[in-house]
Amino acid sequence: MSADPSARRGIPDATVARLPEYLRALTGFAERGITSVSSEELAAAAGVRSAKLRKDLSHLGSYGVRGVGYEVDHLAYQISRELGLTQDWPVAIIGMGNLGHALAAYSGFATRGFRVVALLDQDSHLLGQEIAGITVQPMDALTSLAEQGLAIGVIATPAASAQDVCDQLVAVGVRSILNFAPCVLVVPEDVDVRKVDLSTELQILAFHEQRRALAAEGALEHVTLEPINSAVGR
Amino acid sequence: MSADPSARRGIPDATVARLPEYLRALTGFAERGITSVSSEELAAAAGVRSAKLRKDLSHLGSYGVRGVGYEVDHLAYQISRELGLTQDWPVAIIGMGNLGHALAAYSGFATRGFRVVALLDQDSHLLGQEIAGITVQPMDALTSLAEQGLAIGVIATPAASAQDVCDQLVAVGVRSILNFAPCVLVVPEDVDVRKVDLSTELQILAFHEQRRALAAEGALEHVTLEPINSAVGR
DNA sequence: ACGCTTTTGTGAACGGATGCACAAAGTCAC
DNA sequence: GTGACTTTGTGCATCCGTTCACAAAAGCGT
Structure with missing residues (x-):
């Protein structure tokens, strides 16, 4: 519930890091004239799971409507405000x-x-x-x-x-x-x-690339190599 | 222990993301002619706690010497190899x-x-x-x-x-x-x-900046604002 | 007005990462 | 060779973030 929006204190860092992506996705929907989205649709556009999206958004208040979804403009405004983008x-x-x-x-x-x-x-x-x-x-x-x-x-x-x-x-x-x-x-x-740091990102990619190369050689045949999709963890 | 270096499979993503920073720090030591460092010194140069550094390094094998520390060149080589930087x-x-x-x-x-x-x-x-x-x-x-x-x-x-x-x-x-x-x-x-994403990084900074500004206004006086140092989490 | 459908918001379980504290293992001086 | 000292490697407890699963809540059709 968290009906009181002033109760939302201390938004997790991981959530804050994803808010810009949600905002970008919402802007994309708005540009295409879409006025309402479900958590499923928005999550897909932002590259996350819907449960994660909903939990993230729940930290800034209750801006969705059950059975319907989120109003694009309104949610975009709320995220902008939370991120401090309503000022220069x-x-x-x-x-x-x-x-x-x-x-x-x-x-x-x-x-x-x-x-x-x-x-x-x-x-x-x-x-x-x-x-x-x-x-x-x-x-x-x-x-x-x-x-x-x-x-x-x-x-x-x-x-x-x-x-x-x-x-x-x-x-x-x-x-x-x-x-x-x-x-x-x-x-x-x-x-x-x-x-x-560009160099750091390249080195992380190289690690996974080498891991794949070794796995292909059969040197690591006993290793599960499915979970390569490491997203933008940091 | 982990005497068998081939037992180190599945290095945690969080660790991999820090290896480039350790490598950079080691390169810095090497350039200054330093041949041996303790986990405390290396951790300080890389901006982490020594316990974290030691746990990270333990994932790739046991390359330190108790009572002494790590040999700069050797450790740098091991990290390079692990990251796949020994090839082009x-x-x-x-x-x-x-x-x-x-x-x-x-x-x-x-x-x-x-x-x-x-x-x-x-x-x-x-x-x-x-x-x-x-x-x-x-x-x-x-x-x-x-x-x-x-x-x-x-x-x-x-x-x-x-x-x-x-x-x-x-x-x-x-x-x-x-x-x-x-x-x-x-x-x-x-x-x-x-x-x-430059824009994302700026927006994350803006969030914390706004949080500080609001706290200074006294609007959030009941909020702990110490843990601002969010490092390079991602 | 009422029940059916849809979708949110969240409690609870899980897993991974961090920090603490210490035993193990090595060096060094004598 | 021995004992004191230093520093690593790691078991353990804790914290944070993710995922699951579902009850609560809203719209909609009849």
Whole structure:
């Protein structure tokens, strides 16, 4: 039941990690003019089991109608609100190498809820250059950016500079960091770091690929190799 | 104990996901000329607790020496071997937009174990262009690439083309796919898909950021807000 | 108004991952 | 060779997340 929506405290991390996918699926339905979906349909579109979807949604309240399903627009709004996407989050990207360049132009950042307000680099010969309509500024600009309210920092520098840049972000009050550099960042307890690492993902794929190759050779014939579908666990 | 190394079957997914980080940390130690580390030191460098590290390593055998620690080179080799990095995995990147372009040039792919053998795009005006020393080919090239042994496909196309590209990869026998497109891919059971989604990561950060903002307002004063450090769970 | 059908929301069982605490096993000094 | 010290490897308890299965709740047709 959980009739009182203010009773929903502490949504599990695993659930939060899936909410964006549900939201995306709902957006897809809305674009096709579908106004109502069952948990079965939505779960299929999001790549999960319906029981999991229902339990996830139950953590944010009771927005479904038994015997009918969920109203697409309403559920999308509730998830957006829960994720904090009903307001704009100012984002700064630090490090304008190949990756930073691509991130600046990446449409995923233009998704409702996020606004790239600055591109920073310490390399002086990039300064003043315009990328995706935004002028590249020096690292000094961080302080004034923070005063105007900077919520999220994206680190796209080489690993060697990442901790230094991270420290600067934390110093000006940024507590949400998305790290693309292949290294561990040390931060105070109240700072949230998420890491995206291409090399790590490849290595995990290689592990499973090798496992399959060995199994095919018959070297592991006594091993069950069905459960390969490991999804996006993390 | 687990004296018989061939007894280590079925390494937990959570452990596999951390092995690349341990390997990176070990490489760092090796570069600084350190030949031996304790589980405490290695765990700190990898951002985990030592008990977790030891349990993880115990899944691949008993490579430590009690009272001493682990020999850096030897352990790095064992992890590399377990991950399948002692052989080369041919990688193809499909979709040469901003992101694909950055990926082609990204040094993370040049890490030992992976070799970008092809860049593909269906946009005819990109064909023949050279990126990071590799000529962009049309999608037709997939078949001959597969014959030469293609292990991993990286999808960096827009979401609308991703499923189509994925189907083509699966059709030529690729069973490991890294998907950067913001969509769910439908694949046969024996195909392994890992997804990297910038927008999802941002939304997860936004959730925690909002949670902190609400807590600061006092709206959630009865809530424990200590456990914000959610690490790289996924 | 009533019973039939559909689908949600959730209690309970299960399984996997994490953290603790310690015995086992090795090194090193003397 | 012996004893003190260090650090690994792991049994155990706990926690978190997933799955199952079903009762509760809503619509709908008659």
